[in-house]
Amino acid sequence: MKAIVYRTTGDPSVLELVDRGIRNPEHGEVRVRIMVSGVNPTDWKSRRGAKAGEPLPFADIVPNQDGAGVVDAVGPGVGHLHPGDRVWLALAAYQRADGGTAQEFAVLPAERVFPLPEHAGFDVGASLGVPAITAHRALTVAEDGPRRLHPGALDGKIILVAGGAGAVGHAAIQLAKWAGAVVVTTVSGPAKAALVTAAGADHVINYRETDAAAEIRRIAPDGVDQIVEVAPAQNADLDLAVIRNRGSVAVYANNGGDQLILDIRRHFSLNIRYQFVLLYTVGMAAVHAAAEDINAAITDGALPVGEAAGLPLHRYSLADTAAAHAAVEDSIVGKVLIDVAAG
Template sequence: MRAIVYRETGDPSVLQLVERPTLEPGTGEVRVRIVVSGVNPTDWKSRRGAASGQALPFDEVVPGQDGAGIVEAVGDDVQHVSVGDRVWLALAAYQRSNSGSSQEQAVLPAERVFALPASASFDQGATMGVPAITAYRALTVAEDGPDELHPTALSDKVVLVAGGAGAVGHAAIQLARWAGATVITTVSGPTKAALAVAAGAHHVLTYTDADIVEQIRAIAPEGVDQIVEVAPAQNAELDLAVIRNRGSISVYANNGGDEVTLNVRRHFALNVRYQFVLLYTVGIDAIRAAGDTINIALADGALGIGEETGLPLHRFSLEQTADAHALVESGAVGKVLIDVTVA
């Protein structure tokens, strides 16, 4: 079977298409025929590493944390999926050399495999993993918020999503809206604003406006309950100016810088909670809980994809995986998908 591998860190040119043997799943494992693979920023960041040419923990690595496909075989002690099931994947490549979704057949731990609702497409499944689970986690860590989402879980809350045109921002808007929140998002300009509106945000604002604080406070006079933050260094002052007492700020990325300066007294006064979100170390129980609820939202039709719902799709073949990585690395808006096999 065909697979994409890299043997050292570097730019997209280190990705190679190779032939590899088809593996059998062991105890607690599942083999999935990958139909569609999703590419995320974490994929190119792992591939690039801190510097080009670095050694890897394995002889070679198959990239791709997210994907969707059909179960071909199951090992012992696997009960929640069966041969022939349509599924989506989360963190497929984490700490494993050959489980990534950038290959025709992937063997991975069953706990990272989720049944795909009958109404959801493989494209939808391949977009869930990192973006949707990150968004779900960011929306369920507030001190005064819900531990899990459902259609009324956030009905009395105001959620601010920074960067609503990104993949995580898009999922956060959709999940927050599905859970009943009033959703505000900030974007850089009209093109991204149109995508955020299509995703379902109630209020779409331009973060460079001089009166952005006043605009947000006009919507939420008492302050926003929850902020889903992509750029904490750039937005620290704005976040502090609009967060309510006992509000929470969920940070899932470091766009704009690694260092954040916080005014201790002002944060003390508001009892503000910062929660950092990294899926790799959040624990499988949290991943599974998020995936189960995401499936409910998928079945409810709340997690649409495509330009009409605010997430343009960019498609590549498996042979074009390097181009797919390069597009994500360039900061393209939307979701990059790789067509691996025919459904």
């Protein structure tokens, strides 16, 4: 089979297209024929490592955490998945040499493989994983909020999604709207404003053209209930200015800086909760809860992808995986997908 591997950390040029054998699944494992692989920032960050040439935990690694395909074989002890099942994957490459989705067949633990609802395409399935599970977690950590999402779970809540045009922001908008929230989002320009509007945001604020804090307070005089935050260092003052008492800030990225400075006394006075969100260490119970709710949202038609839904798709072949990684590393707007299955 064809697979992409890297044997050292570095820029996209370290990615190689190779031929390798197809491994049989062992106990608790599933082999999936990958149809579409999704690329996320975490994929290129793992490939780059802390510095070029840094030692890897394995001799070579197949990249990409997310994807969708068809179950090809199951190992002993797997009873809920069967050959022929359409599935989506999460954490496929985590702590594994050969689990990543940038290959024609991937073998990974069954607990990382989820049924894909019947009417959903593989593009949707490959766009879930990191973005949708992260968004679900960010929306379910508030002290006064729900632990699971479903229609009505966020009724009466006002959610601020910072940078809603990104993949996680897009999923957060869609899931929050499906759960009944009023969604406010910030963007840097009109093109991104069009995308978040297509995703379903109720209020869109261009922070370069207006006083974002004043505009958000106009929409939410008592403050927003929850913030899904992509750039905590840059947005700390804004978040403090617009959050309500007992509100929560869910931080899932460090765009704009690694150091976060907080006004302790003002945060004390509002009983604000900061929750940091990293998919790799959130625990499989949270991942499985998110996957169940995500599948319910898909069944309700709440998680479409494509430009009309606010998430443009950019397609590459498996042989062009390096270009796909470079596009994500260059902050392309939308979702980068790799068509893996042979035509």
